[in-house]
Amino acid sequence: MRTKAKEINEYHLSELENGKPQFNVYDLNEYQKKNNCQNTKPHIHSFYQIIWFKKGVGKHFVDFKAYDVHDNAIFFIAKNQVHYFDENPNYEGVLLHFNESFLVQNDDEVEFFLKCNMFNSPFQQPSCCIGNNITPDLEVYLSIIKKELQNINPFGKNELLRSVLKMFLIQVQRCKNEFGKDKQDIDPTQNEKRLQLLKFVTILDENFKKGFTVAEYADLMSVSTRTLLDITNHFLGKTPSQMIQEKIILEAKRLLLHSTLNVAQVGYRLGFEDPSYFVKYFKRHSQQSPLEFRKSIS
Secondary structure (H helix, E strand, C coil), X not given: CCCCCCCCEEECXXXXXXXXXXXXXXXXXXXXXXXXXXXXXXXXXXXXXXXEEEECCEEEEECCEEEEECCCEEEEECCCCCEEECCCCCCEEEEEEECXXXXXXXXXXXXXXXXXXXXXXXXXXXXXXXXXXXXHHHHHHHHHHHHHHCCCCCCCHHXXXXXXHHHHHHHHHHHHHHHCCCCHHHCHHHHHHHHHHHHHHHHHHHHHHHCCCHHHHHHHHCCCHHHHHHHHHHHHCCCHHHHHHHHHHHHHHHHHHHCCCXXXXXXXXXXXXXXXXXXXXXXXXXXXXXXXXXHHHC
């Protein structure tokens, strides 16, 4: 008998008000024991999450895919990604949570954040294995972060935390680039194109429910449609239209799997005014109807 789809939970960090943190660090083992019931169910965050599995073997689930967990595996969970832990309660490691607004303070910061594409890369998996050569540095950064989070002196606190978080991200990004055999940094032109791709992914994530055309996305990026096509085809072998379709279908699957919305409501949520057109669109791009998909994974 098919079980009823369950509403997916969404979790948030406090905004910067009344001294509440937009950035925090947790011991993974303690966090799992305290929140095991929630963490083993599919959920999303409005913040970014780094999960460093220092010790343990198992699986971590991100957007309909299972990824291997092993010693020194590190995962990067972006905003609004559906993910959950397996039932293993004995992982050792650390969690870092932060709002985008904590790290991003101006346009230069946005560029840095996009370049650190571990959270927003459509051409890399959401995890990598970090080598023992950088773990001492990461431990030092974590020690400074934990000490500063406990510091009651507010002077320069966020600036210091932000700087050390950047150091942590830079070290991990370097490792992730090597893990992914990503040598594009050698060519500045390629690096710029990759940054443009990541900007497109970000703009797409913010606007995919609005029904924009490829030309409208190109206008938002101040590039030609041909340039945008060249970029996505070069890195992904996909057209911008395919990326838009994949984003819409992924979000539709998330809602069908993890919400109690009916098919028409899912379509409305994604910007489809005509429910029948949404059904045709979904079936054309996933080879099954929304109801067939919901039944197949329930």
